Amino acid sequence: MRPSLNLRGMQVYKDMLDRDAQLALVEDVRTIAKQAPFVTPVTPSGKAMSVKMTSAGRFGWVTDGQGYRYAQSHPNGTPWPVIPPSVLGIWTTVAGVDRPPECCLVNYYGTDAKMGMHQDRDEANFEMPVVSVSLGDDALFRVGHETRGGKTESVWLQSGDVVVMGGQARLLYHGIDRLKPNSSTLLAKGGRINLTLRVVT
Ligand code: MD6
Numbered sequence: 329m330r331p332s333l334n335l336r337g338m339q340v341y342k343d344m345l346d347r348d349a350q351l352a353l354v355e356d357v358r359t360i361a362k363q364a365p366f367v368t369p370v371t372p373s374g375k376a377m378s379v380k381m382t383s384a385g386r387f388g389w390v391t392d393g394q395g396y397r398y399a400q401s402h403p404n405g406t407p408w409p410v411i412p413p414s415v416l417g418i419w420t421t422v423a424g425v426d427r428p429p430e431c432c433l434v435n436y437y438g439t440d441a442k443m444g445m446h447q448d449r450d451e452a453n454f455e456m457p458v459v460s461v462s463l464g465d466d467a468l469f470r471v472g473h474e475t476r477g478g479k480t481e482s483v484w485l486q487s488g489d490v491v492v493m494g495g496q497a498r499l500l501y502h503g504i505d506r507l508k509p510n511s512s513t514l515l516a517k518g519g520r521i522n523l524t525l526r527v528v529t
């Protein structure tokens with residue numbers, strides 16, 4: 329499979345997942361959230377983030393008074409659910425590496441949610457890419473440089489799109505500026521789900 333678009337080295341596979349595959353993933357997310365409910369993360373400065381988060385896999389992403397980190401259990405004490413086979417299949421198709429993902433972070437964006445510009449740099453091996461899957465409403469994805477600031481480029485990510493952030497692009501700053509409300513009928517209550525897959529160790 330070839331990416332349909334390259335944004336500063338980020339490979340974007342437009343429309344990789346058809347409607348049935350997207351609906352199956354939403355069901356998988358519901359199953360994950362039953363065991364590991366969504367929580368509102370709090371930044372180290374004490375602000376609530378606008379997205380809600382949960383995880384699957386050996387590691388999940390948690391925030392607490394000490395900041396952000398990977399943890400082997402949900403804040404409620406239970407281990408994270410396993411990463412669904414459907415999600416592992418996406419990784420195998422596009423990641424191009426011989427290790428499976430150890431974390432599937434699940435972000436839910438309500439209509440007004442966004443994510444500030446950030447780097448994904450809490451993993452041990454930057455030769456391992458990050459793969460992201462978009463479900464639901466369109467989202468404006470902005471990509472910059474390895475340091476903050478400078479000229480940026482943006483693309484609207486749509487339901488079924490998959491992004492691979494690897495190689496030279498692995499440490500680029502990126503974020504979600506805003507959603508386009510009601511642009512998708514996938515989620516009955518609207519909003520967007522983003523899955524990000526990572527090798528952590
Ligand atoms: C999002 N994505 O699409 C936020 N990170 O909601 C990310 O932060 C991201 O899309 C690493 C690699 C790809 C991504």
Ligand code: FE
Nearest residue numbers: 446447448502
């Ligand atoms: Fe990210």
